[in-house]
Amino acid sequence: MADNILDAFKNKAEDTAVTDGRKLKVGIIGTGWIADAHIVEYKKMPDVEIVAGADLVPGKAEAFFKKHGVENVRCYLSHKEMLDAEPDLDAVSICTYNRTHAECAIYSLKKGVNVLLEKPFTVTLDEAVEVCRAEKESGKIISIGFQPRLDPNMQMIKKIVESGELGQIYYIQTGGGRRHGIPTPFGTSFIEDETAGVGALGDIGCYSLDMVLNAIGYPKPLTVSGFKSDFFGKQEITYTRSGRPAEYAKKFSVDDFGAGFIRLEGGIVLDFRIAWDMHLDTPGDTIIMGTKGSLRIPSTECWNGSVGGPMKIYHDVAGEPTFTEIPILKDSVGCFYKKIRSFLDAVKTNGTAPVPTSQILYNQAIIDGIVKSAEIGHEIEVVIPEI
Numbered sequence: 001m002a003d004n005i006l007d008a009f010k011n012k013a014e015d016t017a018v019t020d021g022r023k024l025k026v027g028i029i030g031t032g033w034i035a036d037a038h039i040v041e042y043k044k045m046p047d048v049e050i051v052a053g054a055d056l057v058p059g060k061a062e063a064f065f066k067k068h069g070v071e072n073v074r075c076y077l078s079h080k081e082m083l084d085a086e087p088d089l090d091a092v093s094i095c096t097y098n099r100t101h102a103e104c105a106i107y108s109l110k111k112g113v114n115v116l117l118e119k120p121f122t123v124t125l126d127e128a129v130e131v132c133r134a135e136k137e138s139g140k141i142i143s144i145g146f147q148p149r150l151d152p153n154m155q156m157i158k159k160i161v162e163s164g165e166l167g168q169i170y171y172i173q174t175g176g177g178r179r180h181g182i183p184t185p186f187g188t189s190f191i192e193d194e195t196a197g198v199g200a201l202g203d204i205g206c207y208s209l210d211m212v213l214n215a216i217g218y219p220k221p222l223t224v225s226g227f228k229s230d231f232f233g234k235q236e237i238t239y240t241r242s243g244r245p246a247e248y249a250k251k252f253s254v255d256d257f258g259a260g261f262i263r264l265e266g267g268i269v270l271d272f273r274i275a276w277d278m279h280l281d282t283p284g285d286t287i288i289m290g291t292k293g294s295l296r297i298p299s300t301e302c303w304n305g306s307v308g309g310p311m312k313i314y315h316d317v318a319g320e321p322t323f324t325e326i327p328i329l330k331d332s333v334g335c336f337y338k339k340i341r342s343f344l345d346a347v348k349t350n351g352t353a354p355v356p357t358s359q360i361l362y363n364q365a366i367i368d369g370i371v372k373s374a375e376i377g378h379e380i381e382v383v384i385p386e387i
């Protein structure tokens with residue numbers, strides 16, 4: 001039985017590529033760490049031609065394409081330079097740090113180019129609204145880089161909720177984090193306000209929120225009571241214990257922990273917490289509580305885009321309390337491949353973005369709400385302007 005389920009997922013994933021003989025001209029904006037994952041997947045796709053790239057650091061884009069053995073790519077020093085000089089682009093991957101997500105996405109859409117934008121959507125809700133407006137005006141597709149939702153186990157969470165097995169959902173607890181895992185892989189772009197704008201909340205918090213909000217159909221957030229802190233990022237030991245420079249502590253200017261209590265449309269409450277660093281293994285499993293059953297999703301020790309073990313549905317059978325274990329589903333294709341493939345297929349078919357801004361706008365509104373509520377010290381109403 002389990003093998004059949006796995007085969008079904010495998011076949012579905014491998015059959016997705018739309019083969020209409022057309023080659024898509026693609027550009028990559030920002031050629032840092034995550035751009036590696038994009039180009040590796042693009043190179044597997046015979047219907048993609050990478051024609052342009054841009055990075056603010058002189059020589060970085062050229063070195064990136066050379067490292068990946070991709071030739072004849074025209075390189076530029078900013079997204080603007082690239083988009084002005086390349087009128088024939090079909091799509092761009094925006095792999096820049098968070099602070100430049102909105103400006104790169106808006107400029108691309110205004111130039112009539114489809115966008116795959118890395119997560120988090122933006123830094124603020126206002127920026128996200130501006131991107132949604134540019135998308136509406138352009139008629140182009142923008143998809144946000146939330147690859148974990150393409151993991152078969154994540155999709156199973158949504159299937160369980162949609163099947164009605166849990167009844168009416170009324171309470172959700174989600175989040176996650178790392179014991180000691182403030183990201184400084186190639187410098188400080190994740191931990192400085194001027195490049196990142198938001199810390200753990202935006203970096204991995206957006207995934208935890210998407211895991212449950214996507215499952216329940218993305219109800220609108222109504223109110224948020226938020227908290228954020230930065231106790232660990234400002235300490236030298238955080239960096240020196242893993243061989244990183246002590247001076248990173250002075251540059252740390254975002255959150256390393258965030259929490260929120262959110263009321264959602266439909267009477268559901270969401271209790272959320274996320275940590276880049278803490279004295280704890282995990283801040284708890286994700287639970288989705290319903291009137292007929294509740295789902296426990298074991299936490300991972302670090303966000304890895306999937307679940308930390310077999311999920312369990314707790315329910316009554318013949319009036320007796322019991323549980324059903326959901327076996328782990330293996331992913332034979334990889335979420336990153338699916339994230340890029342599903343975006344390109346939507347471009348080719350003029351379809352719907354696989355991770356649409358209409359949903360992620362609510363994800364961003366919650367993160368923005370936590371930041372604002374934490375700053376003023378009490379609950380706030382979430383107000384999302386008309387797009």
Ligand SMILES: NC(=O)c1ccc[n+]([C@@H]2O[C@H](COP(=O)([O-])OP(=O)(O)OC[C@H]3O[C@@H](n4cnc5c(N)ncnc54)[C@H](O)[C@@H]3O)[C@@H](O)[C@H]2O)c1
Nearest residue numbers: 030032033034055056078079095096097098100118119189
């Ligand atoms: N989906 C995932 O699994 C995943 C994983 C890691 C990072 N990310 C996201 O990807 C983004 C980039 O992260 P990273 O680790 O690659 O960062 P990075 O700092 O290594 O690279 C970002 C690059 O963008 C360039 N850049 C910034 N603004 C630009 C502009 N206007 N035009 C051209 N280049 C510009 C910078 O010079 C830098 O080289 C972040 O938003 C991060 O949250 C996603």
